[in-house]
Amino acid sequence: MIREVKQEEIPECVELIKKAFSTVAEEFGFTEENAPRFTAFATTGDRLLWQMLEEHRPMFVYEDDGVLCGYYSLLIQENNECELNNLAVLPEFRHKGIGKSLLDHAFKTAGELGCSSMNIGIVEENVTLRKWYEKAGAVHLGTHKFDFFPFTCGYMKKEI
Numbered sequence: 001m002i003r004e005v006k007q008e009e010i011p012e013c014v015e016l017i018k019k020a021f022s023t024v025a026e027e028f029g030f031t032e033e034n035a036p037r038f039t040a041f042a043t044t045g046d047r048l049l050w051q052m053l054e055e056h057r058p059m060f061v062y063e064d065d066g067v068l069c070g071y072y073s074l075l076i077q078e079n080n081e082c083e084l085n086n087l088a089v090l091p092e093f094r095h096k097g098i099g100k101s102l103l104d105h106a107f108k109t110a111g112e113l114g115c116s117s118m119n120i121g122i123v124e125e126n127v128t129l130r131k132w133y134e135k136a137g138a139v140h141l142g143t144h145k146f147d148f149f150p151f152t153c154g155y156m157k158k159e160i
C-alpha cells in the first residue's frame with residue numbers, strides 16, 4: 001500500500017533511504033569519504049523534516065504488512081515541473097514490483113499536482129537504473145560531472 005509519510009515516520013524513512021542507497025554505494029565504491037553528499041550518507045532526519053515542513057514536498061511510503069519498505073518524494077519546481085527524489089526500496093523487498101508501483105504513483109501524483117514533466121537524477125554509471133527509467137518512458141537528457149562526486153550525474157525527464 002502506498003500512502004503519505006507521517007511526520008513521526010521520518011526517522012524510519014531516513015533509515016530506509018540510507019539502507020537502500022547503501023547498496024548502490026557499495027556496488028560503485030562510494031564511501032562517506034569520497035562521496036559525503038551521496039544520498040546514502042547525506043540523508044538525515046533534519047533534512048527530511050525540513051523537506052516535509054518547509055518545502056512541503058509530497059512524501060510517500062510503500063508499506064507491506066506494517067513494514068515501510070519503499071519511499072519517494074517530489075520537489076515541485078517552476079514551469080510545471082517536479083523532481084523525483086530518493087526513490088528507494090529496501091534491498092530485501094526488491095524485484096517485487098514495489099519500485100515500479102512507487103514510480104507509477106509518482107507520475108500520477110505529479111500529474112494531479114499540475115506537473116507536466118518530471119526530472120530524474122541518477123548515477124550515470126548505473127546503466128541498469130537508467131534502462132529501468134527509460135522503460136518507464138523517461139528520456140536521457142545529458143550528464144554533468146561534479147568535483148564532489150566520484151561519479152557522473154545523469155539527467156532524465158519524463159513527460160507526464
